[in-house]
Amino acid sequence: MSYYVDDYLPDLGPDDADITSHDAYTTGVPHATFNRLRTDDPVHWTDEADGSGFWSILRYDDALAVSHDVETFTSTKGIRLEEMDEEETKARLTMMELDPPEHTRYRRLVNKGFTRRTVESYEEEIRQLAVEVIEAALPKGEFDFVHEIAEQLPMRMLGRLLGTSDEDGHRLVAWGDALLGNTDPDFTDTPVDLTDTEAYRMVPFRSPASIQIFSYAQEQAADRRACPRDDIITKLLAPMADGKRLTDLEFNNFFTLLVAAGNDTTRYTMTHALWSMMNNPALWEAWQANPDLTPTAVEEVLRTSSVTMHFRRTATRDIELRGKTIRAGDKVVIWFPSANHDPEAFDRPYRYDLGRERNDHMAFGRNGPHLCLGAWLARMEVRLVFEQLMKRVDRFEPAGPIDHLRSNFIAGIKKLPVRVV
Numbered sequence: 001m002s003y004y005v006d007d008y009l010p011d012l013g014p015d016d017a018d019i020t021s022h023d024a025y026t027t028g029v030p031h032a033t034f035n036r037l038r039t040d041d042p043v044h045w046t047d048e049a050d051g052s053g054f055w056s057i058l059r060y061d062d063a064l065a066v067s068h069d070v071e072t073f074t075s076t077k078g079i080r081l082e083e084m085d086e087e088e089t090k091a092r093l094t095m096m097e098l099d100p101p102e103h104t105r106y107r108r109l110v111n112k113g114f115t116r117r118t119v120e121s122y123e124e125e126i127r128q129l130a131v132e133v134i135e136a137a138l139p140k141g142e143f144d145f146v147h148e149i150a151e152q153l154p155m156r157m158l159g160r161l162l163g164t165s166d167e168d169g170h171r172l173v174a175w176g177d178a179l180l181g182n183t184d185p186d187f188t189d190t191p192v193d194l195t196d197t198e199a200y201r202m203v204p205f206r207s208p209a210s211i212q213i214f215s216y217a218q219e220q221a222a223d224r225r226a227c228p229r230d231d232i233i234t235k236l237l238a239p240m241a242d243g244k245r246l247t248d249l250e251f252n253n254f255f256t257l258l259v260a261a262g263n264d265t266t267r268y269t270m271t272h273a274l275w276s277m278m279n280n281p282a283l284w285e286a287w288q289a290n291p292d293l294t295p296t297a298v299e300e301v302l303r304t305s306s307v308t309m310h311f312r313r314t315a316t317r318d319i320e321l322r323g324k325t326i327r328a329g330d331k332v333v334i335w336f337p338s339a340n341h342d343p344e345a346f347d348r349p350y351r352y353d354l355g356r357e358r359n360d361h362m363a364f365g366r367n368g369p370h371l372c373l374g375a376w377l378a379r380m381e382v383r384l385v386f387e388q389l390m391k392r393v394d395r396f397e398p399a400g401p402i403d404h405l406r407s408n409f410i411a412g413i414k415k416l417p418v419r420v421v
């Protein structure tokens, strides 16, 4: 039995999509466009409607180099395509918008809670949660995989780490959806590019949900100040290496970052994986018959999903890259789905290979200080969900159309109706 399928995607999309347009992603990632750009113009300039523009980094090696060289490519001017003025950047500041050494000081507050070793100590708890979630969903026979399974496990586990209750998990998920889905009318009444969000320019993702998260975060902070616990919220309130503590605003922004980053990304990765396996049932059969494939299969799931599609840096000096002159002040955007399908880095990138040997993908970033904090947690959640599903289900069949998130930032599948066989 082979462990791979070639051409795992049913459709690579158009090759002339506007990669900045949120609408361009409502039918899936326009891989054909990324392929064309990566081949013909790997450091590609795009003009933007507001008169500015940005460089796209489309090749794997360049993405690694830009992530690594934090002196030339700073995070301090914003990390997404969205343009923010200085006042907004300051008000919405998290460690993501900091370079080392400041970045390191903030990250150390929580880093230990997410190391590989710490996450390994959660394995039994996560497995137990996966079993509970799956056993609650499967008897329904036909259901939305996203809502019933993929959403539940990251939500409950993140809640346990933060120290918030299971009941509050649903509110946190709805707020997190409104943030990462801030361009999708299904997730927010105020999509940033379709409505006037000027009133929210000073809060994360220009989203009114941030105001609700802030108020919840402050309630939680008050509770932990009164009764410290062994959880991430308590850690965020402790002094940093220099003795200073986070201000209320910094705490609110940090808490919001964790809620936004820790739910949807893992959920959509699981969803992409199942969708790919439903389109290519040979993958499910091969993985089910060979549980030893799991370590490499999980990495292949991450590479092919590339849920976080871009992060941005800003050049601090003029620099030449593949014959292009990037000027100081220019926006530079790394496109992860493109880097992760670069044939120079991945042999036959459109082969979904559960046994892929060389797979140094960039789904979590790589080679830089901002490497995903939750990488080990996400890996483990993906692994345990599929481990438990494969023990119980022979096949999932489609029970309706899927629905993609309207976003140039997150490759989300909002609905995946399935029937259990």
Ligand code: HEM
Pocket: 067, 095, 096, 097, 107, 158, 257, 258, 261, 262, 263, 265, 266, 269, 306, 307, 308, 311, 336, 362, 363, 364, 365, 366, 368, 369, 370, 371, 372, 373, 374, 375, 377, 378, 379
């Ligand atoms: C499969 C799921 C996930 C994907 C694909 C993903 C992807 C990413 C990427 C691409 C970055 C930026 C890397 C860079 O700029 O070099 C990042 C950063 C981050 N992620 Fe994740 N992530 C996932 C899950 C999580 C989870 C579960 C958490 C938290 C519980 C989390 C928390 C963060 C944080 C806090 C950062 C910022 C780190 C920093 O600035 O130092 N992520 N993630």
